[in-house]
Amino acid sequence: MHLPQHLPVGLPKAELHLHIEGTLEPELAFALAARNGVTLPYADTTALREAYEFSDLQSFLDLYYGLMAVLRTAEDFTELADAYLEKAAAQGVRHAEIFFDPQAHTARGVPIGTVIEGLGAALDRSEERYGISTRLIMCFLRDESAESAMATLEAAKPYLHRITGVGLDSAEVGHPPAKFREVYEEAARLGLRRVAHAGEEGPAEYVREALDVLGVERIDHGLRCMEDPELVGRLARERVPLTLCPLSNVRLRVIDTLADHPLRAMLAAGLLVTVNSDDPAYFGGYAGDNFDAVEAALALEPEQLRALARNSFEASFLEDDEPRRARYLAEVEAYDFGA
Ligand code: ADE
Ligand code: ZN
Numbered sequence: 001m002h003l004p005q006h007l008p009v010g011l012p013k014a015e016l017h018l019h020i021e022g023t024l025e026p027e028l029a030f031a032l033a034a035r036n037g038v039t040l041p042y043a044d045t046t047a048l049r050e051a052y053e054f055s056d057l058q059s060f061l062d063l064y065y066g067l068m069a070v071l072r073t074a075e076d077f078t079e080l081a082d083a084y085l086e087k088a089a090a091q092g093v094r095h096a097e098i099f100f101d102p103q104a105h106t107a108r109g110v111p112i113g114t115v116i117e118g119l120g121a122a123l124d125r126s127e128e129r130y131g132i133s134t135r136l137i138m139c140f141l142r143d144e145s146a147e148s149a150m151a152t153l154e155a156a157k158p159y160l161h162r163i164t165g166v167g168l169d170s171a172e173v174g175h176p177p178a179k180f181r182e183v184y185e186e187a188a189r190l191g192l193r194r195v196a197h198a199g200e201e202g203p204a205e206y207v208r209e210a211l212d213v214l215g216v217e218r219i220d221h222g223l224r225c226m227e228d229p230e231l232v233g234r235l236a237r238e239r240v241p242l243t244l245c246p247l248s249n250v251r252l253r254v255i256d257t258l259a260d261h262p263l264r265a266m267l268a269a270g271l272l273v274t275v276n277s278d279d280p281a282y283f284g285g286y287a288g289d290n291f292d293a294v295e296a297a298l299a300l301e302p303e304q305l306r307a308l309a310r311n312s313f314e315a316s317f318l319e320d321d322e323p324r325r326a327r328y329l330a331e332v333e334a335y336d337f338g339a
Contacts, residue, residue, distance in 0.1 A: 022279025077118025091288030165193030241315030
């Protein structure tokens with residue numbers, strides 16, 4: 001693999017906020033639809049891409065959950081993950097902590113074991129094929145009930161050897177973190193790491209609640225913490241990582257343009273921020289593309305890009321393999337941005 005050695009796309013990085021279902025490109029969606037006898041409500045890949053005009057998070061989620069109808073067999077999930085890993089490798093990703101949404105599949109009659117074993121088959125050979133180490137994070141849909149989340153955790157118990165942690169995603173506003181207190185307590189008892197989406201569309205208070213009630217170690221997005229200086233101080237002091245997704249924020253209208261992104265202000269505030277792709281097939285770019293986009297829109301210096309890459313490995317769940325983290329961090333320090 002020959003990566004450009006002076007661009008942020010080649011900078012070694014960890015991807016910490018990536019929904020595997022959000023990597024389903026239109027071409028693969030149509031191929032799987034044909035294979036599985038699923039009829040999609042779009043004439044072709046062009047028509048599907050043209051539907052990627054989102055007004056908010058919910059308008060995206062409606063399409064995202066709808067397109068998942070094509071994912072039916074373990075092989076489908078393996079192909080999905082392989083396609084992502086190949087693209088990620090070409091964008092400097094060395095380690096990926098991958099989200100999946102089991103309830104979006106079990107609700108359609110696809111067993112959780114099919115999803116996990118399918119993804120697992122791709123992840124098992126990821127290092128050898130793509131040079132990417134991986135972890136799997138199981139997300140609960142916050143617009144479903146706490147009972148459904150608990151049942152999902154229960155159903156995942158035979159597969160816990162494949163799962164590093166739990167997360168919380170889907171429609172944020174009106175579904176505060178505290179709704180999932182007991183589920184997260186059980187996840188902690190099972191030895192799982194904990195993260196949650198908070199402060200994407202929802203208020204800064206949801207970030208505080210995710211920390212205090214759910215005991216999360218990382219906040220996904222967390223953008224709206226910037227409305228609460230006391231919270232910013234706490235996040236910086238406690239070195240709580242925030243997994244930002246700049247292209248996603250523009251496409252879901254959390255901000256108007258990339259130039260409005262608070263990434264620079266967040267770095268200046270001493271926050272441990274990282275740059276990620278969220279749902280790259282829908283939002284116009286993978287991890288390296290997000291680095292490229294913020295470099296251009298915010299005029300970031302090479303050393304700021306290096307700090308973002310360093311943060312990504314520091315924030316990753318590599319406590320079970322510190323020598324590997326140290327190797328990745330050394331790769332970041334050695335990276336030459338050129339003139
Ligand atoms: N599921 C997939 N992408 C998401 C996002 N950006 N926010 C909440 N839930 C999601
Ligand atoms: Zn997300």
